[in-house]
Amino acid sequence: MNVQHGLNDSREDLGKIAATLRRWIIEQSFASKVGHIGAALSVVDAIAVLWGAVLRQPGTKHPDRDRFILSKGHAALALYSVMRWKGLLDEETFRGYCQDGSRLGVHPEVSLPGIDASTGSLGQGLSLGCGMAWGLRLRGSSARVYVLVSDAECNEGQLWEAVMFAAQHRLTNLTVVVDLNGLQALGSTGAILDMEPLGEKWRAFGWECREVDGHDLQRLTSALSAAAGDRPRVVLARTILGKGVSFMEGRFEWHYRPLDDALYATALRELKAA
Amino acid sequence: MRTTLIETLVDLARVDERIMLLTADLGWNVVEPFLQAYPDRFVNVGVAEQNMLGIATGLALVGYVPYVYSIATFSSMRCYEQIRNGPVLHRLPVRIIGIGGGYAYGHAGPTHHALEDLALARTQPGLSVVVPADREQLRSVLLALRDLVGPAYLRVAKSSVPAVAGLHGRFAWETPELVRPGRDLLLLCTGEMAHPTLQAADMLFSEGLAPAVAVLAHLGFRPGRALTSLLSRFETVVAVEEAFVTGGLGSLAAETIAEGGLRSRLMRCGVAAGLAEHSGSTEYLRSRSGLTAAGLARRISEAFQRKRMAA
Numbered sequence: 001m002n003v004q005h006g007l008n009d010s011r012e013d014l015g016k017i018a019a020t021l022r023r024w025i026i027e028q029s030f031a032s033k034v035g036h037i038g039a040a041l042s043v044v045d046a047i048a049v050l051w052g053a054v055l056r057q058p059g060t061k062h063p064d065r066d067r068f069i070l071s072k073g074h075a076a077l078a079l080y081s082v083m084r085w086k087g088l089l090d091e092e093t094f095r096g097y098c099q100d101g102s103r104l105g106v107h108p109e110v111s112l113p114g115i116d117a118s119t120g121s122l123g124q125g126l127s128l129g130c131g132m133a134w135g136l137r138l139r140g141s142s143a144r145v146y147v148l149v150s151d152a153e154c155n156e157g158q159l160w161e162a163v164m165f166a167a168q169h170r171l172t173n174l175t176v177v178v179d180l181n182g183l184q185a186l187g188s189t190g191a192i193l194d195m196e197p198l199g200e201k202w203r204a205f206g207w208e209c210r211e212v213d214g215h216d217l218q219r220l221t222s223a224l225s226a227a228a229g230d231r232p233r234v235v236l237a238r239t240i241l242g243k244g245v246s247f248m249e250g251r252f253e254w255h256y257r258p259l260d261d262a263l264y265a266t267a268l269r270e271l272k273a274a
Numbered sequence: 275m276r277t278t279l280i281e282t283l284v285d286l287a288r289v290d291e292r293i294m295l296l297t298a299d300l301g302w303n304v305v306e307p308f309l310q311a312y313p314d315r316f317v318n319v320g321v322a323e324q325n326m327l328g329i330a331t332g333l334a335l336v337g338y339v340p341y342v343y344s345i346a347t348f349s350s351m352r353c354y355e356q357i358r359n360g361p362v363l364h365r366l367p368v369r370i371i372g373i374g375g376g377y378a379y380g381h382a383g384p385t386h387h388a389l390e391d392l393a394l395a396r397t398q399p400g401l402s403v404v405v406p407a408d409r410e411q412l413r414s415v416l417l418a419l420r421d422l423v424g425p426a427y428l429r430v431a432k433s434s435v436p437a438v439a440g441l442h443g444r445f446a447w448e449t450p451e452l453v454r455p456g457r458d459l460l461l462l463c464t465g466e467m468a469h470p471t472l473q474a475a476d477m478l479f480s481e482g483l484a485p486a487v488a489v490l491a492h493l494g495f496r497p498g499r500a501l502t503s504l505l506s507r508f509e510t511v512v513a514v515e516e517a518f519v520t521g522g523l524g525s526l527a528a529e530t531i532a533e534g535g536l537r538s539r540l541m542r543c544g545v546a547a548g549l550a551e552h553s554g555s556t557e558y559l560r561s562r563s564g565l566t567a568a569g570l571a572r573r574i575s576e577a578f579q580r581k582r583m584a585a
Contacts, residue, residue, distance in 0.1 A: 135335075161324060
């Protein structure tokens with residue numbers, strides 16, 4: 001069976017998709033009174049590009065589908081939003097986000113059809129991605145594996161174990177996106193555990209590294225859909241936590257904080273005006 | 275036992291192409307036959323147990339059955355969260371091999387003494403914990419694993435272990451195997467403790483006691499029916515394991531007695547003190563914890579004399 005791209009959208013369409021996803025993230029996090037909004041808004045452009053233009057048959061049961069692991073699981077609302085847009089989640093299920101008995105929690109679980117791996121404990125997703133990429137290559141599949149990690153997640157030692165493994169075994173069917181928003185739960189990444197120069201670290205570990213503006217849909221698309229080289233690829237996506245909502249942008253408290261009525265109205269107004 | 279493990283895996287992997295073997299840089303002079311037979315299905319991930327468990331999870335997510343190999347301390351504790359969030363949470367057929375539980379790596383010191391691996395593994399309801407008592411039982415366990423959908427933790431003896439008389443390789447899930455009949459008390463043992471326990475039974479027999487001996491290889495998350503039924507037949511049960519006395523076989527026996535409303539009195543033989551503070555051989559460290567045939571026989575005999583005096 002041929003494996004098709006999810007969609008061949010024009011850049012403009014990807015922009016519309018991302019705008020829709022942002023609105024859904026704000027609406028649903030407010031309705032469910034759940035935080036982690038900043039992270040979802042920071043990765044939503046990368047997720048729109050991946051699911052809208054890069055991944056082949058994502059979220060299906062096709063054995064040769066491209067896999068997607070949201071290793072920074074706390075941004076799951078962005079993933080649920082793109083799954084809703086793809087028709088993999090109906091609106092009612094989506095609206096059940098974080099309700100008792102729902103399969104849509106703060107972090108994604110494989111019990112929800114379309115999710116390739118359960119995540120939530122930082123630093124573990126890339127190891128799963130290595131296993132998948134190795135196994136898929138071994139059985140002759142053309143499927144590719146994409147893992148989205150956070151910048152603070154690069155604090156975890158296990159991540160670097162996986163980075164070394166992927167380079168050692170030339171897992172060229174593996175791509176990592178680092179959501180480089182510069183903020184972690186309690187402050188700025190530079191002040192807590194400075195990972196810079198992060199690109200040089202990945203290159204030194206044997207990866208092909210590209211650095212892009214993580215909200216530039218065109219650059220993201222070309223970085224993520226470029227033909228595989230001779231080593232695994234990492235795309236450092238420089239992003240802004242809470243991107244698209246002025247009072248959230250670059251403010252670490254929006255890692256956790258939920259919206260109140262007044263801020264919700266402001267956020268929606270800003271997103272509609274954009 | 276390690277050689278039997280690899281030989282059996284080589285056989286199984288011939289018909290089951292999903293089987294893979296991962297090691298975290300351990301198993302010199304042990305794992306090579308698998309590497310030679312299936313170079314594509316073997317990898318040394320380096321000294322990186324957490325990553326190894328993650329890789330195994332990823333492999334299982336795309337259809338493989340990975341065996342991961344390390345010393346019991348490292349494959350159970352170093353990557354415990356990865357076991358839980360990986361094969362347990364995803365319900366995948368990853369087989370975690372812990373080589374040399376208890377004091378098998380005696381002189382290597384406490385960092386290498388796996389005394390809590392059974393307790394840690396047993397607390398995960400989705401993880402099957404198995405401690406084969408000899409080579410034949412290990413083979414039976416590996417055959418039984420072919421049909422197990424979820425993950426398993428296998429504690430496998432480092433060195434060769436004498437065949438357990440009367441066991442004949444029998445293994446069934448949650449089932450204690452009676453290897454010596456007796457009426458006065460039950461010695462319930464697991465893994466490498468089967469042999470000294472049987473020897474202790476001989477010593478007790480010469481003192482006029484008639485102990486039964488049963489080998490339990492699968493330590494279930496909850497008491498099983500077969501174990502409840504067996505324990506209900508004895509006033510005195512002695513659990514023998516090479517591990518801390520909390521969380522493993524002794525705890526399972528206690529839970530079985532308590533929840534089953536049984537009248538049995540329980541004695542737990544295992545490691546009751548803390549981590550070793552002195553260097554020593556396996557035999558030395560076992561004897562300090564009373565985990566030799568003579569040590570077991572002495573402790574059980576004394577307990578029985580006290581019981582008789584009290585009666």
